[in-house]
Amino acid sequence: MNTPRTRTINQLAAAVVRLPMRLHRDQRGTISIVSVFAVILLTMLLGMVMNVGRQVDGKVRTQNAADAAAYSGGLVMTRGMNNLAFTNHLLADVFALTAFMREARDRNAESYTDEILAAWENVGAVFAGSGFPKFDDLGSAIVQKVPYEQRLVNTWGEWSAATSELVLPMLEEILREELIPEYQRAVVEAFPDIAQAAAREVALRHGAVGGRREEMLAVLWRSSGEPVGGESELSDPSLPVVDPVAGSGGGTCTCLCCGGGNAAGGSGVQQGGDSQDYASTASKQRRRLAYHYLRQWNSQAMTMFDRKAKMCQFGALWRSFSRGQLKVLLDEYPRSNLPHVIRTAKSRIVDANEHLEEDFTFLAVVYRRKVPDMTPKLFGNPMGNDMLTYAAVRMFVPRRRLVWRRYSPGGPPPIQLGGVPGEFRYFTGTSDPGPGQQSGDARWIVGRESVPTHWDLLNQHWTCQLVPAEMTNLSAILQTPPPLGFSNGDEVVTPELGGVSSEEIARVSPH
Numbered sequence: 001m002n003t004p005r006t007r008t009i010n011q012l013a014a015a016v017v018r019l020p021m022r023l024h025r026d027q028r029g030t031i032s033i034v035s036v037f038a039v040i041l042l043t044m045l046l047g048m049v050m051n052v053g054r055q056v057d058g059k060v061r062t063q064n065a066a067d068a069a070a071y072s073g074g075l076v077m078t079r080g081m082n083n084l085a086f087t088n089h090l091l092a093d094v095f096a097l098t099a100f101m102r103e104a105r106d107r108n109a110e111s112y113t114d115e116i117l118a119a120w121e122n123v124g125a126v127f128a129g130s131g132f133p134k135f136d137d138l139g140s141a142i143v144q145k146v147p148y149e150q151r152l153v154n155t156w157g158e159w160s161a162a163t164s165e166l167v168l169p170m171l172e173e174i175l176r177e178e179l180i181p182e183y184q185r186a187v188v189e190a191f192p193d194i195a196q197a198a199a200r201e202v203a204l205r206h207g208a209v210g211g212r213r214e215e216m217l218a219v220l221w222r223s224s225g226e227p228v229g230g231e232s233e234l235s236d237p238s239l240p241v242v243d244p245v246a247g248s249g250g251g252t253c254t255c256l257c258c259g260g261g262n263a264a265g266g267s268g269v270q271q272g273g274d275s276q277d278y279a280s281t282a283s284k285q286r287r288r289l290a291y292h293y294l295r296q297w298n299s300q301a302m303t304m305f306d307r308k309a310k311m312c313q314f315g316a317l318w319r320s321f322s323r324g325q326l327k328v329l330l331d332e333y334p335r336s337n338l339p340h341v342i343r344t345a346k347s348r349i350v351d352a353n354e355h356l357e358e359d360f361t362f363l364a365v366v367y368r369r370k371v372p373d374m375t376p377k378l379f380g381n382p383m384g385n386d387m388l389t390y391a392a393v394r395m396f397v398p399r400r401r402l403v404w405r406r407y408s409p410g411g412p413p414p415i416q417l418g419g420v421p422g423e424f425r426y427f428t429g430t431s432d433p434g435p436g437q438q439s440g441d442a443r444w445i446v447g448r449e450s451v452p453t454h455w456d457l458l459n460q461h462w463t464c465q466l467v468p469a470e471m472t473n474l475s476a477i478l479q480t481p482p483p484l485g486f487s488n489g490d491e492v493v494t495p496e497l498g499g500v501s502s503e504e505i506a507r508v509s510p511h
Contacts, residue, residue, distance in 0.1 A: 058387060062216060062368050065206035066389040067466060069218040070364035073199035073228065074393030074464035077362065080191030080239050081395060081462040084184055088339035088457050091180045092289030094171055095337075099290075099326035100297050101168040104160035106325075109317035113153045120311050121146045142311070149309045156305075156314070175329075175337055178245075184340050185243055192238040193229040195362075196220050203366050217367045217492065219482040223357050223471045227483055240359035241457060244278040244338040281345070282338035285458060287330055289339075294326055342456050356394060357471050365390045367482060367492045385495040388478065392469035395462055397455050400448035474502035 103109065120142055127139025174180065196219070203218030220228040228238045298319050305315035349355045368387040452459050471477075475497055485491040497505075 058368065059389070061206060061214075062366050062387055063389040063391070065203045065216050065218065066364050066366040066391040068202045068206060069199035069220070069366055070362070070391035070393040071464070071466060072202045073195040073220040073364055074362055074395060076191060076195035076198050077228075077239065078395050078462045078464045080187055080195075081241075081457070082460045083187050083191070084239075084241060084340050085457050085460040085462070087180055087184050087187075088285070089289060089293075089460075091337060091339055092286055093293045094174055094180065095286065095290040095329060096293035096297055096326065098168065098171040098175060099294060099322055099329050100301075101160075101164040101171060102325045102329070103318065103322040104157075104164035105168055106321075107157050107161060108321040109314055110153055110157040112317055113150070113312045113314050116313055117146050117150050117153075117311065145311065149312045149314075152304070152309050153312055153314050175333065178337055181243070181245060181337060181340075185246060188237050188239050188241060188243070188340070189233050192233055195238075196227070196229040199364050206366075207368070214368065215486055217482060217484065217486060219365050219367070219484075221363045221365060221477050221480075223361050223363065223473060225473045225476050225480060228362060230483075238362075240343045241340045242278050242343050243340055244282040245336055278341050279335060279338060282341050283334070285341070285456075286337075286339055289458070290326055290330065291323070294322060298322060340457050346455065356396075360395045361392055361467065361471060362394075363390055363392050363469060363471060363474070363477055365477065365482070367494075369486070385493045388494070390469055390474075390478065392467050392471065393464050394467045395464045397453055397459055397461055398463055399453060400451055402446055403449050405445050405447040406443075468506070470502070470506040472502055474505055475500060476502075478505070 124139045124142030124146065127135045128143060130136060130139070199218040199220045203216040207214045207216040222228055222238055226232060226236075298315075302315035302318060305312070305318075309315075343359060344355060366389050370385075370387055451461055453461075479494050479497055481494050482492050
């Protein structure tokens with residue numbers, strides 16, 4: 001039946017059937033839909049790019065902070081080594097100067113010059129009456145010179161005695177109170193704390209960039225896994241040195257780090273119960289240096305007597321008596337006022353690389369809170385720990401560098417100019433040809449610096465440099481919470497590395 005209602009229903013059914021066909025051909029609103037999806041995709045990409053950029057920027061900044069903290073801390077430790085080396089020389093120089101001033105006080109050499117000059121005066125009189133013109137002139141000259149030399153000796157004696165009266169009490173007090181060794185002990189105790197503070201301050205300053213402050217916490221670690229500084233410095237100093245008097249029970253080491261006594265030594269050091277006699281080593285170093293400085297004092301002080309007043313023999317007498325004074329002085333302090341020495345003797349080192357790692361290498365680790373994520377619902381950081389980066393630094397004595405030397409056959413010793421070949425700086429107005437050129441017999445040659453390279457606490461050329469972080473305890477150190485947390489009291493969350501070894505970490509990132 002074709003009723004109106006039936007026709008209406010049929011029309012609606014036909015419209016529904018034709019709707020998909022019209023929708024397929026209708027392009028109205030297409031751009032809007034595509035734009036919505038494009039904006040969503042671009043937002044996701046922008047979040048991803050910003051997350052990656054922030055993470056990379058945070059990693060670079062934190063790694064720079066770790067490099068700077070490691071170098072700053074290592075530099076302070078190096079200055080501690082040079083400070084000890086300088087005061088070791090100073091201690092020996094004080095011994096030499098004390099012996100010098102004791103002889104000035106006692107005036108032993110002066111007491112013999114009267115007889116010597118009287119003998120010369122008698123010899124001069126004999127020569128003067130010989131009847132031979134040359135001998136007559138010689139005798140007259142000797143007789144005339146004797147009173148001048150006598151006056152020179154007396155004047156020198158009065159001046160040196162007056163100087164000794166002012167200076168000697170101070171030198172005696174320095175040795176009696178052991179002021180230099182006490183200062184050295186303070187250096188050994190304080191410099192690791194200063195190095196730790198320097199590393200921490202450098203990290204804090206790296207966190208303040210562009211008006212924003214992102215707190216970075218730096219800790220300087222020893223290769224054993226202990227932080228540098230703190231109360232442990234009294235029993236196990238971070239500086240690889242030993243006080244022969246107070247630090248090892250009268251000069252024989254029994255600490256764990258050296259392998260002395262009944263303790264087991266480090267893996268890079270010879271094992272066994274044959275402990276090192278540091279007092280004997282220090283005593284020999286002190287004696288050798290003290291005599292060296294006494295020779296220098298005497299060489300400067302006796303110049304006039306060596307050149308112009310040889311008859312009185314005052315220079316030779318002074319040297320003999322001052323050396324005797326030094327021997328007596330050294331015997332007065334057989335087990336005190338000894339210089340600090342390196343903790344492990346060269347003869348006891350088995351593995352040089354492991355020894356360097358144990359005693360001369362430090363690890364700076366910088367901790368920083370995680371960088372906040374952009375669009376965290378889409379790109380969340382799966383790591384639950386705070387950020388950290390690390391860098392290793394090593395103390396060492398450098399080899400001699402290449403320098404230019406001006407060499408002239410038959411002339412004075414070569415003139416050394418610092419630098420390396422190719423970096424010579426010319427002086428304005430000089431007529432001397434530069435390196436590699438020849439002027440007459442003179443020429444420039446390449447040589448090595450004249451600096452000491454011995455590995456001990458008598459060398460003041462200790463330095464440091466960044467090295468690959470490949471220490472045995474690297475994995476354990478990275479998982480150890482630092483002694484101090486962030487400034488607001490939050491503790492640092494360190495990573496859980498599971499069974500990842502230090503060797504595997506070093507292969508991935510040895511920085």
